[in-house]
Amino acid sequence: MTVSAQLQRTHFVVVGAGGLGCPALLGLSAAGARRFTIVDPDVVETSNLQRQVLYSVAQVGRAKADAAAWALRQRIPAIEVDAIVRALRPADASAFVAALPPESIVLECTDAPALKFALNDAGLEHGTPVVIGAALGLRGQCIAVRRGVACYRCIYESAPQDLPTCESAGVLGVAVGLAGFVMASAAVSLCDPQQAAETTGALLAFELGAGSMQTLRPRPRERCPACAAAQPSRFPPLQASA
Numbered sequence: 001m002t003v004s005a006q007l008q009r010t011h012f013v014v015v016g017a018g019g020l021g022c023p024a025l026l027g028l029s030a031a032g033a034r035r036f037t038i039v040d041p042d043v044v045e046t047s048n049l050q051r052q053v054l055y056s057v058a059q060v061g062r063a064k065a066d067a068a069a070w071a072l073r074q075r076i077p078a079i080e081v082d083a084i085v086r087a088l089r090p091a092d093a094s095a096f097v098a099a100l101p102p103e104s105i106v107l108e109c110t111d112a113p114a115l116k117f118a119l120n121d122a123g124l125e126h127g128t129p130v131v132i133g134a135a136l137g138l139r140g141q142c143i144a145v146r147r148g149v150a151c152y153r154c155i156y157e158s159a160p161q162d163l164p165t166c167e168s169a170g171v172l173g174v175a176v177g178l179a180g181f182v183m184a185s186a187a188v189s190l191c192d193p194q195q196a197a198e199t200t201g202a203l204l205a206f207e208l209g210a211g212s213m214q215t216l217r218p219r220p221r222e223r224c225p226a227c228a229a230a231q232p233s234r235f236p237p238l239q240a241s242a
């Protein structure tokens, strides 16, 4: 199957339709992705508009998942998109991923560290690739997780208690936008068997103040419980290497 055909078949599940999710959705749809589910419990607020680039003043007060789905359909009418207006709790991540069709890729686009770990674990447990991104201040990062390479929990072990948030520490709109597009790029490359091996397990990190972008390839950590529970990939292009 060609990469563009795989992109059109793949079901992209974007969890969080804020500063990361909006550019991720734009990047994926521009690349040719046509099947989406968007999960977000919040409504569009005026303070969101400068970095949550799918929304305008007219959508203030509307559920973000619905507003993002509408904005995608306005751009590309052939898009199939489901909006789920609820919070995905870490405790529900495993059941949520288990219920996804095989040709799914999850993008974790929230600012909730516990959910990043939960979706990392759930993706490995159910053989579904997960792209995890984050941005804070001038920094951003992205990792694509699958079985056999370092996962998010291999790198960070567990969520720290006192991690600063975008509310407490601030984030530059450009940084979160770039991180979202990097996530879209990583998810697109998972649809290309040649690229997927390069992308997964690589932590891409940038710092805009220094103008630096690095790709780190950490080793899988021994006794990582998420990797120990990992099942073979259900996502077709990755089956051969899973």
Ligand SMILES: [Zn+2]
Pocket (backbone or CB within 6 Å): 150, 151, 152, 153, 154, 155, 220, 221, 224, 225, 226, 227
């Ligand atoms: Zn691991």
